[in-house]
Amino acid sequence: MKYLLTAILLLCTHIASANGKLASELQVFEPYLGTWESTFSMGPEQPDVTDVGKWERALNGTAIRTMHSINDGAYGGESLIFWDKDKESLVFYYFTTAGFYTQGTLEVTDDGSFVAYEDVSGSIEGITRVKSTSSYVDGQFVVTTQYLKNGEWTPEQQRHYSRSQKEVVFK
Template sequence: MTYFKVLFFTLCFLAFTTHAKEQPLKLDKHLSVFQPYLGSWQADFDVAPGTKPVQDVGLWERALNGKAIRTKHSINEGEYGGESMIFYDSKKDSLVFYYFTTAGFYTKGTIKVLSPTQFVAYEEVTGSKEGITKVKSTSDLKDGKLVVSTSYLKKGEWTKPESRIYTRSNQAVKFK
């Protein structure tokens, strides 16, 4: 019986160490710029004193054999959240994405890569109850932090950009 225990633990150890040495799975060449974004992130929003804290937890992951990236995020453990798929559209020769939310609206958009660490996303919004019809966000990955600045076209006027700083996280995305 002891022999089988030793064999079992040896096989488990080998499987773990072999898996740990594997190279990260590759992304399609059009998505490779996003390799450093993969993983979990979190931002704690600046809020007025005495108001409820707001935390956004996000996850970027390789999807569809590297032909897409799936992102998902939740605010305050599922009070609000969304999921998106980013992929390369060869017909449009562009990075495109769809974003679906727990609030019942969705967006479709394009991404323009500005540099190896920066990109801008342009979104058309469908179904917003707040009157938002477009979104523009710029993301910049520097010094291990993801800085996101977002403006909304709301009732015909662009809002002042809101910025958030995301850091690596062990938190999980949660939906209710």
């Protein structure tokens, strides 16, 4: 009985120590883990929107799960980011409440930022590609995005996210 209790204790200790670890290919995302919020304009004469996003360790640290919702669930999406051994690249899939999805790759830069290249399927707005650059700067998550819409790249949009206690909401 004493050996069984010792074995259980060792197993629990091992599981507890492994809980917070990310695969080495994903460790660049460590600063992004947690919940983030940004309020920004979608254009002239349009009301501001609030985007709440959560980044978390998934699948025993072999993936990052992201979820976000705009305006308490008016729109939202979920992603899984993981290392694809065959492609030798970080890849992701993003599924939305609007019925479209994207798939893409991520490139990590020397300064720890990352660039995402997405192929979009099913967008009713004519968006077929997205390019975004994300950086962790002075405790903020800064995202610069461009969309290939109807064959032309849109001007860059930049959003600054701060740590938040809000929840991601899906309706």
